[in-house]
Amino acid sequence: MSFMSATMGSAPGEESSGRGILLGMRCETTADPATMWDLASSFLLAHPVPNNVLVTNIAARRDGAVSDPAPATYAVVLDEAGRVVGAAMRTPPRAIVVSPMPAGAVPPLVEALARACPDARGVGGPATEAEAFATAWSARTGGGVVVERRERMYRLDAVAVPAPPGGRLRLAEGADRDLLVAWYREFEVEVGLPRSDDAPAEIEWRTADGRIFVWDDGGAVSFASATRPEGGVVRIGPVYTPPDRRGRGYASAMVAAMSQRALDAGAACCMLYTDLANPTSNRIYMHVGYRPIGDVTAYGFTSAGGTTAG
Template identity: 45%
Template sequence: MPRSSSTFTLVTDAAAARARFADLVAREPEALSVIASVTEGLVADPSRYAGPRWWAVTDASGEVVGAVMHTPPHPVHIALATVDEARDLAALLADQGVALPGVGGQRGPAEAFAAEWVARTGATSRVAMEVGRYDLPARPHVPFVVSGSFRLADGTDIELVDLWHQQFVDAIEGQGRVVPSLDRHVADGRVGLWEDAGRTVSMAYASPASGGVTRISGVWTPPELRGRGYASGVVAALSAARLDAGEACMLYTDLANPTSNAIYGAMGYRRVGDSISIAFGERA
Protein backbone atom coordinates (compact mmCIF):
# COMPACT_ATOMS: atom_id res chain seq x y z
CA MET A 1 0.00 0.00 0.00
CA PRO A 2 1.28 3.51 -0.78
CA ARG A 3 2.26 5.44 2.32
CA SER A 4 1.35 8.84 0.91
CA SER A 5 -1.63 10.21 -0.97
CA SER A 6 0.65 11.82 -3.54
CA THR A 7 1.01 10.69 -7.13
CA PHE A 8 4.02 10.73 -9.45
CA THR A 9 3.89 12.05 -13.00
CA LEU A 10 6.80 11.08 -15.24
CA VAL A 11 8.11 13.83 -17.54
CA THR A 12 10.73 13.14 -20.20
CA ASP A 13 10.92 16.50 -21.99
CA ALA A 14 13.03 19.30 -20.47
CA ALA A 15 10.77 22.15 -21.58
CA ALA A 16 7.74 20.32 -20.19
CA ALA A 17 9.59 19.72 -16.90
CA ARG A 18 10.53 23.40 -16.68
CA ALA A 19 6.90 24.39 -17.10
CA ARG A 20 5.68 21.72 -14.68
CA PHE A 21 8.01 22.87 -11.88
CA ALA A 22 7.82 26.64 -12.50
CA ASP A 23 5.52 27.41 -9.54
CA LEU A 24 7.45 25.10 -7.22
CA VAL A 25 10.76 26.74 -8.21
CA ALA A 26 9.24 30.13 -7.39
CA ARG A 27 8.14 28.86 -3.95
CA GLU A 28 11.24 26.79 -3.10
CA PRO A 29 14.12 28.24 -5.17
CA GLU A 30 16.95 26.91 -2.99
CA ALA A 31 15.64 23.35 -2.79
CA LEU A 32 14.92 23.31 -6.54
CA SER A 33 18.16 25.02 -7.58
CA VAL A 34 19.83 21.92 -9.04
CA ILE A 35 16.74 20.73 -10.89
CA ALA A 36 16.05 24.22 -12.23
CA SER A 37 19.57 24.84 -13.55
CA VAL A 38 20.04 21.35 -14.99
CA THR A 39 16.62 21.47 -16.65
CA GLU A 40 17.37 24.89 -18.11
CA GLY A 41 20.65 23.54 -19.47
CA LEU A 42 18.83 20.62 -21.09
CA VAL A 43 16.32 22.97 -22.72
CA ALA A 44 19.26 24.80 -24.30
CA ASP A 45 21.20 21.63 -25.15
CA PRO A 46 19.20 18.36 -25.06
CA SER A 47 22.36 16.34 -25.77
CA ARG A 48 23.84 17.00 -22.32
CA TYR A 49 22.32 13.82 -20.88
CA ALA A 50 20.81 10.74 -22.49
CA GLY A 51 17.38 9.81 -21.23
CA PRO A 52 16.75 12.48 -18.56
CA ARG A 53 13.60 11.97 -16.50
CA TRP A 54 11.67 14.00 -13.97
CA TRP A 55 8.89 13.03 -11.58
CA ALA A 56 6.42 15.67 -10.47
CA VAL A 57 4.93 14.85 -7.08
CA THR A 58 1.34 16.05 -6.86
CA ASP A 59 -1.00 16.10 -3.89
CA ALA A 60 -4.68 15.17 -3.81
CA SER A 61 -5.65 18.56 -5.25
CA GLY A 62 -3.28 18.16 -8.20
CA GLU A 63 -0.79 20.75 -6.99
CA VAL A 64 2.89 20.01 -7.63
CA VAL A 65 4.47 19.70 -4.18
CA GLY A 66 7.67 17.78 -4.93
CA ALA A 67 10.28 17.22 -7.61
CA VAL A 68 12.68 14.40 -8.45
CA MET A 69 15.12 14.17 -11.38
CA HIS A 70 17.34 11.52 -12.93
CA THR A 71 20.03 12.45 -15.44
CA PRO A 72 22.02 9.26 -16.14
CA PRO A 73 24.71 8.39 -15.18
CA HIS A 74 24.07 10.44 -12.05
CA PRO A 75 22.01 9.24 -9.08
CA VAL A 76 18.36 10.11 -8.76
CA HIS A 77 18.13 13.62 -7.27
CA ILE A 78 15.35 14.23 -4.74
CA ALA A 79 14.96 17.99 -4.62
CA LEU A 80 11.76 18.09 -2.62
CA ALA A 81 9.64 15.22 -1.27
CA THR A 82 8.45 13.77 2.00
CA VAL A 83 9.95 10.60 3.44
CA ASP A 84 6.81 8.63 2.52
CA GLU A 85 6.82 10.02 -1.03
CA ALA A 86 10.46 9.02 -1.42
CA ARG A 87 9.72 5.48 -0.23
CA ASP A 88 6.76 5.19 -2.59
CA LEU A 89 8.80 6.38 -5.59
CA ALA A 90 11.57 3.90 -4.77
CA ALA A 91 9.00 1.11 -4.58
CA LEU A 92 7.48 2.17 -7.90
CA LEU A 93 10.84 2.26 -9.71
CA ALA A 94 12.06 -0.98 -8.14
CA ASP A 95 8.88 -2.77 -9.19
CA GLN A 96 9.38 -1.44 -12.73
CA GLY A 97 12.87 -2.96 -12.82
CA VAL A 98 14.59 0.38 -13.31
CA ALA A 99 18.39 0.35 -12.82
CA LEU A 100 19.73 3.14 -10.64
CA PRO A 101 23.30 3.99 -9.56
CA GLY A 102 22.17 5.73 -6.39
CA VAL A 103 20.11 8.51 -4.88
CA GLY A 104 20.89 11.95 -3.53
CA GLY A 105 19.29 15.17 -2.36
CA GLN A 106 17.42 15.91 0.85
CA ARG A 107 18.89 13.74 3.59
CA GLY A 108 15.72 12.24 5.09
CA PRO A 109 13.93 11.44 1.83
CA ALA A 110 17.14 10.18 0.18
CA GLU A 111 17.82 7.84 3.09
CA ALA A 112 14.22 6.60 2.98
CA PHE A 113 14.45 6.02 -0.79
CA ALA A 114 17.68 4.07 -0.33
CA ALA A 115 16.25 1.91 2.45
CA GLU A 116 13.23 1.00 0.33
CA TRP A 117 15.40 0.36 -2.74
CA VAL A 118 17.71 -1.97 -0.82
CA ALA A 119 14.79 -3.83 0.73
CA ARG A 120 13.11 -4.41 -2.63
CA THR A 121 16.11 -5.07 -4.86
CA GLY A 122 18.66 -6.64 -2.52
CA ALA A 123 21.21 -4.04 -3.62
CA THR A 124 23.86 -2.72 -1.27
CA SER A 125 24.20 0.95 -0.40
CA ARG A 126 26.88 3.25 0.96
CA VAL A 127 27.09 6.94 1.73
CA ALA A 128 29.18 8.54 -1.01
CA MET A 129 29.08 12.14 0.21
CA GLU A 130 27.37 14.36 2.75
CA VAL A 131 26.79 17.93 1.66
CA GLY A 132 25.79 21.11 3.43
CA ARG A 133 23.51 23.68 1.83
CA TYR A 134 24.42 27.28 2.58
CA ASP A 135 22.71 30.59 1.91
CA LEU A 136 24.07 34.13 2.16
CA PRO A 137 21.98 36.40 4.39
CA ALA A 138 24.32 39.42 4.21
CA ARG A 139 27.03 40.84 2.01
CA PRO A 140 30.10 38.55 1.99
CA HIS A 141 33.35 39.58 3.60
CA VAL A 142 36.73 37.87 3.51
CA PRO A 143 38.30 38.35 6.98
CA PHE A 144 41.87 38.46 5.65
CA VAL A 145 43.76 40.13 2.84
CA VAL A 146 43.92 38.21 -0.44
CA SER A 147 46.59 39.26 -2.91
CA GLY A 148 45.18 40.09 -6.33
CA SER A 149 41.84 41.20 -7.73
CA PHE A 150 38.56 39.99 -9.22
CA ARG A 151 37.22 40.27 -12.73
CA LEU A 152 34.53 38.66 -14.82
CA ALA A 153 35.64 36.17 -17.47
CA ASP A 154 35.26 37.13 -21.11
CA GLY A 155 35.44 35.30 -24.42
CA THR A 156 39.23 35.07 -24.32
CA ASP A 157 39.01 33.03 -21.08
CA ILE A 158 36.68 30.25 -22.28
CA GLU A 159 39.42 27.70 -22.96
CA LEU A 160 40.85 28.10 -19.45
CA VAL A 161 37.43 28.25 -17.82
CA ASP A 162 36.33 25.02 -19.52
CA LEU A 163 39.61 23.30 -18.61
CA TRP A 164 39.22 24.22 -14.95
CA HIS A 165 35.53 23.30 -14.97
CA GLN A 166 36.46 19.84 -16.25
CA GLN A 167 39.15 19.49 -13.59
CA PHE A 168 36.66 20.54 -10.92
CA VAL A 169 34.15 17.87 -11.99
CA ASP A 170 36.88 15.22 -12.36
CA ALA A 171 38.00 15.93 -8.80
CA ILE A 172 34.47 15.40 -7.47
CA GLU A 173 33.17 12.60 -9.68
CA GLY A 174 36.30 10.96 -11.05
CA GLN A 175 37.25 11.12 -14.68
CA GLY A 176 34.93 9.91 -17.40
CA ARG A 177 32.26 12.57 -17.90
CA VAL A 178 32.92 15.39 -20.35
CA VAL A 179 31.25 18.52 -19.03
CA PRO A 180 29.55 21.10 -21.25
CA SER A 181 31.21 24.41 -21.97
CA LEU A 182 30.53 27.37 -19.68
CA ASP A 183 30.53 29.70 -22.69
CA ARG A 184 26.94 30.80 -22.04
CA HIS A 185 27.79 31.56 -18.42
CA VAL A 186 30.78 33.60 -19.57
CA ALA A 187 28.64 35.53 -22.07
CA ASP A 188 26.10 36.26 -19.32
CA GLY A 189 28.77 37.55 -16.90
CA ARG A 190 28.34 34.65 -14.50
CA VAL A 191 31.96 33.38 -14.33
CA GLY A 192 34.36 35.09 -11.97
CA LEU A 193 38.16 34.92 -12.04
CA TRP A 194 40.79 35.94 -9.53
CA GLU A 195 44.09 37.30 -10.80
CA ASP A 196 47.36 37.83 -8.98
CA ALA A 197 50.52 39.32 -10.43
CA GLY A 198 49.05 39.17 -13.94
CA ARG A 199 48.14 35.48 -13.67
CA THR A 200 44.67 33.94 -13.47
CA VAL A 201 44.70 31.82 -10.32
CA SER A 202 41.13 30.84 -9.37
CA MET A 203 37.57 30.69 -10.71
CA ALA A 204 33.95 30.20 -9.73
CA TYR A 205 30.68 30.44 -11.60
CA ALA A 206 27.08 31.28 -10.78
CA SER A 207 24.16 29.31 -12.16
CA PRO A 208 21.37 31.16 -13.98
CA ALA A 209 19.04 32.43 -11.28
CA SER A 210 15.90 30.39 -10.58
CA GLY A 211 13.27 31.97 -8.39
CA GLY A 212 15.73 34.79 -7.80
CA VAL A 213 18.41 32.46 -6.39
CA THR A 214 21.78 31.66 -7.96
CA ARG A 215 24.05 28.78 -6.95
CA ILE A 216 27.78 29.44 -6.69
CA SER A 217 29.73 26.44 -7.98
CA GLY A 218 32.80 25.30 -9.87
CA VAL A 219 35.17 26.83 -7.33
CA TRP A 220 38.59 25.82 -8.57
CA THR A 221 42.18 26.78 -7.82
CA PRO A 222 44.98 24.69 -9.34
CA PRO A 223 46.59 22.57 -6.58
CA GLU A 224 49.93 24.37 -6.76
CA LEU A 225 48.23 27.72 -6.07
CA ARG A 226 46.08 26.73 -3.10
CA GLY A 227 46.42 27.98 0.45
CA ARG A 228 46.64 31.65 -0.52
CA GLY A 229 42.99 32.62 -0.16
CA TYR A 230 42.29 32.90 -3.87
CA ALA A 231 39.13 30.79 -3.72
CA SER A 232 37.81 32.93 -0.88
CA GLY A 233 38.47 36.04 -2.90
CA VAL A 234 36.72 34.86 -6.03
CA VAL A 235 33.69 33.36 -4.23
CA ALA A 236 33.15 36.49 -2.14
CA ALA A 237 33.54 38.82 -5.11
CA LEU A 238 31.30 36.78 -7.41
CA SER A 239 28.68 36.47 -4.67
CA ALA A 240 28.75 40.23 -4.15
CA ALA A 241 28.36 40.79 -7.88
CA ARG A 242 25.28 38.56 -7.99
CA LEU A 243 23.81 40.31 -4.94
CA ASP A 244 24.33 43.61 -6.73
CA ALA A 245 22.44 42.12 -9.69
CA GLY A 246 19.47 41.48 -7.41
CA GLU A 247 19.99 37.74 -6.87
CA ALA A 248 20.22 35.73 -3.66
CA CYS A 249 23.19 33.35 -3.36
CA MET A 250 23.54 29.78 -2.17
CA LEU A 251 26.10 27.01 -2.48
CA TYR A 252 26.77 23.38 -1.57
CA THR A 253 29.91 22.13 0.11
CA ASP A 254 31.27 18.73 1.13
CA LEU A 255 30.77 18.34 4.88
CA ALA A 256 33.90 16.17 5.00
CA ASN A 257 35.99 19.21 4.03
CA PRO A 258 36.28 21.33 7.18
CA THR A 259 38.46 23.89 5.40
CA SER A 260 35.88 24.90 2.82
CA ASN A 261 33.08 24.88 5.39
CA ALA A 262 35.07 27.18 7.67
CA ILE A 263 35.95 29.49 4.77
CA TYR A 264 32.37 29.91 3.62
CA GLY A 265 31.15 30.36 7.18
CA ALA A 266 33.73 33.08 7.85
CA MET A 267 32.68 34.79 4.63
CA GLY A 268 29.07 35.05 5.79
CA TYR A 269 27.44 31.96 4.31
CA ARG A 270 25.33 30.00 6.79
CA ARG A 271 24.41 26.33 6.78
CA VAL A 272 20.66 25.91 6.32
CA GLY A 273 20.28 22.27 5.33
CA ASP A 274 21.93 18.96 4.52
CA SER A 275 21.96 16.70 1.51
CA ILE A 276 23.39 13.25 1.03
CA SER A 277 24.53 11.09 -1.87
CA ILE A 278 24.07 7.33 -1.54
CA ALA A 279 25.57 4.88 -4.05
CA PHE A 280 23.95 1.54 -4.82
CA GLY A 281 25.95 -1.63 -5.45
CA GLU A 282 25.27 -5.15 -6.61
CA ARG A 283 23.27 -7.55 -4.50
CA ALA A 284 25.26 -8.53 -1.41
Protein backbone atom coordinates (compact mmCIF):
# COMPACT_ATOMS: atom_id res chain seq x y z
CA MET A 1 0.00 0.00 0.00
CA SER A 2 1.42 3.38 -0.95
CA PHE A 3 1.65 6.49 1.18
CA MET A 4 -0.44 9.60 0.66
CA SER A 5 1.74 12.69 0.71
CA ALA A 6 1.32 16.24 1.96
CA THR A 7 4.20 18.62 1.36
CA MET A 8 4.90 21.89 3.13
CA GLY A 9 7.90 24.13 2.60
CA SER A 10 9.07 27.69 2.28
CA ALA A 11 7.93 29.79 -0.62
CA PRO A 12 10.59 30.68 -3.19
CA GLY A 13 12.98 33.25 -1.75
CA GLU A 14 11.89 32.56 1.85
CA GLU A 15 14.15 31.16 4.54
CA SER A 16 12.83 28.68 7.08
CA SER A 17 13.16 29.71 10.72
CA GLY A 18 14.54 27.26 13.28
CA ARG A 19 11.05 26.82 14.72
CA GLY A 20 9.23 26.89 11.42
CA ILE A 21 8.67 24.56 8.52
CA LEU A 22 11.90 23.22 7.15
CA LEU A 23 12.47 23.58 3.44
CA GLY A 24 11.16 20.56 1.58
CA MET A 25 9.61 18.82 4.59
CA ARG A 26 6.76 16.54 3.65
CA CYS A 27 4.48 14.18 5.54
CA GLU A 28 3.20 10.89 4.15
CA THR A 29 0.40 8.79 5.64
CA THR A 30 -0.76 5.21 5.27
CA ALA A 31 -3.23 2.85 6.91
CA ASP A 32 -0.96 -0.18 6.41
CA PRO A 33 1.31 -1.11 9.36
CA ALA A 34 3.63 -3.20 7.17
CA THR A 35 4.23 -0.23 4.88
CA MET A 36 4.85 1.98 7.90
CA TRP A 37 7.29 -0.52 9.34
CA ASP A 38 9.24 -0.80 6.12
CA LEU A 39 9.73 2.96 5.90
CA ALA A 40 10.01 4.03 9.53
CA SER A 41 11.47 1.13 11.51
CA SER A 42 15.12 2.12 11.01
CA PHE A 43 14.36 5.64 12.25
CA LEU A 44 12.32 4.39 15.20
CA LEU A 45 14.75 1.66 16.24
CA ALA A 46 17.66 4.09 16.26
CA HIS A 47 16.15 5.31 19.56
CA PRO A 48 14.09 2.31 20.70
CA VAL A 49 13.25 3.52 24.21
CA PRO A 50 11.51 6.87 23.48
CA ASN A 51 9.95 5.31 20.36
CA ASN A 52 8.84 2.10 22.06
CA VAL A 53 5.11 2.82 22.05
CA LEU A 54 5.22 3.41 18.30
CA VAL A 55 7.47 0.41 17.66
CA THR A 56 5.43 -2.10 19.65
CA ASN A 57 2.08 -0.93 18.32
CA ILE A 58 3.14 -0.91 14.67
CA ALA A 59 4.78 -4.33 15.03
CA ALA A 60 1.74 -5.84 16.74
CA ARG A 61 -0.58 -4.63 14.01
CA ARG A 62 1.86 -5.69 11.29
CA ASP A 63 1.86 -9.19 12.78
CA GLY A 64 -1.92 -9.31 13.19
CA ALA A 65 -1.75 -9.56 16.99
CA VAL A 66 -3.93 -6.46 17.36
CA SER A 67 -6.77 -5.11 15.26
CA ASP A 68 -8.53 -1.78 15.53
CA PRO A 69 -12.24 -0.93 15.26
CA ALA A 70 -11.42 1.49 12.44
CA PRO A 71 -8.39 1.88 10.17
CA ALA A 72 -5.28 3.24 11.84
CA THR A 73 -3.37 6.21 10.46
CA TYR A 74 0.43 6.11 10.33
CA ALA A 75 2.55 9.08 9.34
CA VAL A 76 6.17 9.84 8.60
CA VAL A 77 7.83 13.19 8.04
CA LEU A 78 10.68 13.23 5.53
CA ASP A 79 13.25 15.90 4.85
CA GLU A 80 14.23 17.13 1.40
CA ALA A 81 16.65 14.19 1.03
CA GLY A 82 13.87 11.70 1.76
CA ARG A 83 15.17 10.81 5.23
CA VAL A 84 12.61 10.05 7.93
CA VAL A 85 12.86 12.67 10.67
CA GLY A 86 9.61 12.07 12.53
CA ALA A 87 6.80 9.56 12.90
CA ALA A 88 3.32 9.33 14.39
CA MET A 89 0.31 7.04 14.56
CA ARG A 90 -3.32 7.18 15.49
CA THR A 91 -5.07 3.89 16.31
CA PRO A 92 -8.80 4.53 16.90
CA PRO A 93 -10.14 5.37 19.38
CA ARG A 94 -6.82 6.30 20.98
CA ALA A 95 -4.99 9.59 20.71
CA ILE A 96 -2.20 10.40 18.27
CA VAL A 97 1.29 9.32 19.40
CA VAL A 98 4.30 11.27 18.14
CA SER A 99 8.01 10.48 18.11
CA PRO A 100 10.88 12.82 18.87
CA MET A 101 11.35 15.09 15.85
CA PRO A 102 12.78 18.48 14.86
CA ALA A 103 10.51 21.48 15.34
CA GLY A 104 10.12 21.98 11.62
CA ALA A 105 8.60 18.52 11.19
CA VAL A 106 5.58 19.35 13.33
CA PRO A 107 3.62 21.67 10.96
CA PRO A 108 3.48 19.24 8.00
CA LEU A 109 2.62 16.41 10.38
CA VAL A 110 -0.25 18.38 11.89
CA GLU A 111 -1.52 19.35 8.44
CA ALA A 112 -1.50 15.75 7.23
CA LEU A 113 -3.15 14.30 10.34
CA ALA A 114 -5.76 17.07 10.53
CA ARG A 115 -6.84 15.86 7.09
CA ALA A 116 -6.45 12.13 7.71
CA CYS A 117 -7.99 11.89 11.19
CA PRO A 118 -9.79 15.15 12.06
CA ASP A 119 -11.67 13.37 14.86
CA ALA A 120 -8.50 12.53 16.82
CA ARG A 121 -9.12 12.98 20.54
CA GLY A 122 -5.64 14.10 21.54
CA VAL A 123 -1.90 13.65 21.25
CA GLY A 124 0.82 12.20 23.43
CA GLY A 125 4.58 11.99 23.19
CA PRO A 126 7.81 13.61 24.34
CA ALA A 127 6.92 16.79 26.21
CA THR A 128 8.42 19.24 23.71
CA GLU A 129 7.00 17.55 20.62
CA ALA A 130 3.57 16.92 22.16
CA GLU A 131 3.24 20.57 23.20
CA ALA A 132 4.30 21.78 19.75
CA PHE A 133 1.87 19.42 18.06
CA ALA A 134 -1.03 20.36 20.35
CA THR A 135 -0.40 24.08 19.82
CA ALA A 136 -0.22 23.67 16.04
CA TRP A 137 -3.31 21.43 16.02
CA SER A 138 -5.29 24.06 17.90
CA ALA A 139 -4.20 26.74 15.43
CA ARG A 140 -5.04 24.48 12.47
CA THR A 141 -8.45 23.27 13.68
CA GLY A 142 -9.68 26.14 15.84
CA GLY A 143 -10.24 23.74 18.74
CA GLY A 144 -8.79 23.82 22.20
CA VAL A 145 -6.28 21.62 23.99
CA VAL A 146 -6.02 20.57 27.61
CA VAL A 147 -3.28 18.71 29.45
CA GLU A 148 -4.60 15.29 30.48
CA ARG A 149 -1.48 13.67 31.96
CA ARG A 150 2.17 14.38 32.57
CA GLU A 151 4.38 11.33 32.84
CA ARG A 152 8.03 10.46 33.29
CA MET A 153 9.86 7.88 31.18
CA TYR A 154 12.26 5.53 32.97
CA ARG A 155 14.88 3.08 31.76
CA LEU A 156 16.38 0.08 33.58
CA ASP A 157 19.60 -1.70 32.62
CA ALA A 158 20.16 -3.70 35.81
CA VAL A 159 17.75 -4.65 38.60
CA ALA A 160 18.26 -3.61 42.22
CA VAL A 161 16.39 -6.37 44.02
CA PRO A 162 14.08 -4.98 46.72
CA ALA A 163 13.33 -6.55 50.08
CA PRO A 164 10.91 -9.35 49.19
CA PRO A 165 7.31 -9.18 50.40
CA GLY A 166 5.25 -12.30 50.80
CA GLY A 167 4.17 -14.06 47.65
CA ARG A 168 5.63 -14.65 44.21
CA LEU A 169 5.43 -13.55 40.59
CA ARG A 170 3.36 -15.69 38.24
CA LEU A 171 1.82 -15.44 34.80
CA ALA A 172 -1.82 -14.45 34.73
CA GLU A 173 -4.29 -17.22 33.91
CA GLY A 174 -7.71 -17.36 32.34
CA ALA A 175 -9.27 -17.61 35.79
CA ASP A 176 -7.84 -14.16 36.61
CA ARG A 177 -9.67 -12.52 33.71
CA ASP A 178 -12.62 -10.90 35.53
CA LEU A 179 -10.42 -9.60 38.34
CA LEU A 180 -7.90 -8.15 35.87
CA VAL A 181 -10.64 -6.40 33.89
CA ALA A 182 -12.04 -4.90 37.09
CA TRP A 183 -8.58 -3.76 38.17
CA TYR A 184 -7.89 -2.25 34.76
CA ARG A 185 -11.16 -0.28 35.00
CA GLU A 186 -10.01 1.03 38.38
CA PHE A 187 -6.64 1.93 36.86
CA GLU A 188 -8.33 3.88 34.04
CA VAL A 189 -10.31 5.95 36.53
CA GLU A 190 -7.34 6.53 38.83
CA VAL A 191 -5.01 7.88 36.12
CA GLY A 192 -7.72 9.65 34.11
CA LEU A 193 -7.70 7.47 31.01
CA PRO A 194 -10.80 7.25 28.81
CA ARG A 195 -12.68 3.97 29.24
CA SER A 196 -11.40 1.39 26.76
CA ASP A 197 -14.16 -0.73 25.24
CA ASP A 198 -11.64 -3.32 24.09
CA ALA A 199 -10.00 -3.79 27.50
CA PRO A 200 -11.54 -7.24 28.17
CA ALA A 201 -10.43 -8.59 24.79
CA GLU A 202 -6.99 -7.04 25.16
CA ILE A 203 -6.53 -8.59 28.60
CA GLU A 204 -7.56 -11.96 27.19
CA TRP A 205 -5.06 -11.93 24.32
CA ARG A 206 -2.28 -10.50 26.47
CA THR A 207 -2.90 -13.25 29.02
CA ALA A 208 -2.86 -15.90 26.30
CA ASP A 209 0.37 -14.39 24.93
CA GLY A 210 2.10 -14.51 28.32
CA ARG A 211 2.23 -10.73 28.63
CA ILE A 212 0.32 -10.22 31.91
CA PHE A 213 1.76 -11.06 35.31
CA VAL A 214 0.33 -10.99 38.81
CA TRP A 215 1.92 -10.96 42.21
CA ASP A 216 0.29 -13.79 44.14
CA ASP A 217 0.21 -13.70 47.93
CA GLY A 218 -2.58 -16.09 48.81
CA GLY A 219 -4.27 -14.87 45.63
CA ALA A 220 -3.61 -12.12 43.09
CA VAL A 221 -2.77 -8.84 44.84
CA SER A 222 -1.24 -6.77 41.99
CA PHE A 223 -0.86 -6.99 38.23
CA ALA A 224 1.26 -5.62 35.41
CA SER A 225 1.66 -6.13 31.69
CA ALA A 226 4.81 -6.32 29.59
CA THR A 227 5.28 -5.87 25.86
CA ARG A 228 7.02 -8.25 23.55
CA PRO A 229 10.66 -7.23 23.15
CA GLU A 230 11.18 -4.90 20.19
CA GLY A 231 14.52 -3.31 19.44
CA GLY A 232 15.87 -4.95 22.58
CA VAL A 233 13.37 -3.10 24.80
CA VAL A 234 10.57 -4.45 26.99
CA ARG A 235 8.04 -1.91 28.26
CA ILE A 236 6.26 -2.65 31.52
CA GLY A 237 2.84 -1.21 32.20
CA PRO A 238 0.24 -0.65 33.26
CA VAL A 239 1.08 -1.57 36.84
CA TYR A 240 -1.79 -1.60 39.33
CA THR A 241 -2.25 -2.56 42.96
CA PRO A 242 -5.69 -2.02 44.50
CA PRO A 243 -5.72 0.56 47.31
CA ASP A 244 -6.25 -1.95 50.12
CA ARG A 245 -3.11 -3.86 49.07
CA ARG A 246 -0.73 -0.92 48.74
CA GLY A 247 2.25 -0.14 50.92
CA ARG A 248 3.38 -3.76 51.15
CA GLY A 249 6.00 -3.78 48.39
CA TYR A 250 3.99 -5.86 45.93
CA ALA A 251 4.38 -3.55 42.92
CA SER A 252 8.10 -3.04 43.53
CA ALA A 253 8.74 -6.77 43.79
CA MET A 254 6.58 -7.55 40.77
CA VAL A 255 8.21 -4.95 38.51
CA ALA A 256 11.70 -5.97 39.67
CA ALA A 257 10.96 -9.65 38.97
CA MET A 258 9.40 -8.91 35.59
CA SER A 259 12.33 -6.71 34.63
CA GLN A 260 14.87 -9.36 35.62
CA ARG A 261 12.92 -11.96 33.69
CA ALA A 262 13.03 -9.75 30.57
CA LEU A 263 16.77 -9.11 30.92
CA ASP A 264 17.44 -12.82 31.46
CA ALA A 265 15.51 -13.55 28.26
CA GLY A 266 17.79 -11.24 26.26
CA ALA A 267 16.28 -7.75 26.48
CA ALA A 268 18.88 -4.98 26.47
CA CYS A 269 16.80 -2.86 28.83
CA CYS A 270 13.34 -2.30 30.25
CA MET A 271 11.30 0.86 30.42
CA LEU A 272 8.12 2.19 31.95
CA TYR A 273 6.13 5.38 32.44
CA THR A 274 4.99 6.90 35.72
CA ASP A 275 2.38 9.52 36.50
CA LEU A 276 4.18 12.67 37.65
CA ALA A 277 1.25 13.36 39.95
CA ASN A 278 2.05 10.13 41.84
CA PRO A 279 5.35 10.56 43.72
CA THR A 280 5.08 7.06 45.19
CA SER A 281 5.37 5.31 41.84
CA ASN A 282 8.28 7.52 40.80
CA ARG A 283 10.11 6.66 44.02
CA ILE A 284 9.54 2.90 44.14
CA TYR A 285 10.69 2.25 40.58
CA MET A 286 13.90 4.17 41.13
CA HIS A 287 14.55 1.92 44.12
CA VAL A 288 14.57 -1.16 41.85
CA GLY A 289 16.92 0.36 39.28
CA TYR A 290 14.85 2.55 36.95
CA ARG A 291 16.31 5.94 36.02
CA PRO A 292 14.44 8.92 34.53
CA ILE A 293 15.31 9.72 30.92
CA GLY A 294 12.60 12.17 29.86
CA ASP A 295 9.07 13.46 30.29
CA VAL A 296 6.00 12.88 28.16
CA THR A 297 2.71 14.76 28.04
CA ALA A 298 -0.77 13.77 26.90
CA TYR A 299 -3.12 16.47 25.60
CA GLY A 300 -6.82 16.21 24.89
CA PHE A 301 -8.40 18.07 21.99
CA THR A 302 -11.70 19.92 22.22
CA SER A 303 -13.77 21.04 19.29
CA ALA A 304 -14.33 24.69 18.50
CA GLY A 305 -17.57 24.38 20.47
CA GLY A 306 -15.75 23.14 23.56
CA THR A 307 -16.67 19.45 23.45
CA THR A 308 -14.12 16.66 23.51
CA ALA A 309 -13.05 15.56 20.05
CA GLY A 310 -13.11 11.94 18.97
